[in-house]
Amino acid sequence: MSRRSFHRAGEGERRQELITATLDCVAELGLQGATVRQIAAKAGVTGGLIRHYFAGKDEMMQAAYEELMAGMTGAAIAAADRGGATARERLRDFIVANLTPPVTDGRTLSLWASFISHVRTDPTFARIHRESYLAFLSALEQLIAAFLRECDQPADPVHCRQLAIAINGLIDGLWLEGTIAGDLFMETPLPAIALNSVEALLGGLRLSDLE
Template sequence: MTGERKKFTREGEERRREALIAAALDLIAAGGPQAATVRAIADRAGVTPGLIRHYFRSKEDLVREAYRAMMTAMSDDNAAVLQAPHPSAEARLAAFVAAALRPPVMDPHRMGLWAGFIHQVRGDPDMAAVHAETYLGYRDLLESLIAALGPNDPARLRALAIACNGVIDGLWLEGCALPDAFAPRELETIGLQSVGAILGRDLLAHLPELESD
């Protein structure tokens, strides 16, 4: 019985913490970081302002955790495609690149949130640390997918992952900012062609539904 009570308490506290993070994200999406005041976050989450200090050292700490949560969720959505079986390492990488350039990863709402956070990275070392953690986590996953194709020199793998990640990031930004400027699946196709050119592989051939468009 005691163990059940402790588990229930932990789950309840985790839900309240997540509610505060969700409230901060909603406010930042609507009005930028300046809109995420302690009072506004508490009101949206349905708690008292003092409760925020129970879960976070400061409002800035809460905002950093909100950024981490957003970036982690986006990376998880991208990586979800890897849970399905793929016939080859090329097909696995192709699926990952394509998923990065379609919903729910490519989402104007998420880009708006990202833009609201990113200007803080240069002025806040702790925010910069969160950015580095999430960026490197994503890049390391991308590097592991590239490594499965054959290259095994660490310096070469690092350079390839940086280059491919740059292509994905750039297309993601453009697709989120101007979603009506591109034909259906156009950015996915360009992403596969560009990443494939960097790696010397025909990734587009491993997603027949795109190759036939």
């Protein structure tokens, strides 16, 4: 395991470096192997400095999980936020971003799998997961509503929420299968499968490029 070289950093930057080191250690060693000592070595700091920022390992893991979930959600939201794009393009970009790197890579899956069991047993993990899910759902809901209005279709909030829940479930399933066994989807890439499936949920409204 490589060790980062020491450099002076501000409070916020140092805390972020420790969170990054925590994620690196969990990805390499798992939750049990990612000890405070290992994390300190990875970050190039002392255990005493870690205690300045975090009360203990549990708090570090919670911060790392929050960082992981924010990164996954943020990548998709950022992809859909390009200026001048139509509502159709923004919704399509959002879906594609959830099924392409960096969201779909082995490291992200390993981290997610390491943390997810704690959602049912740790209230802080449960809160982080819930907030991340609701933020993702809200972004998707807004994209769906804008797309429907662009297509001169009714955008009832209840219907948009139901569509967002269904599309999120579809994305989650494809993300999990594709990240575990991506070689099974070489003939038809996951984004194309997702777009075709979402179009069906949207009553045949097109998201893929028109020919």
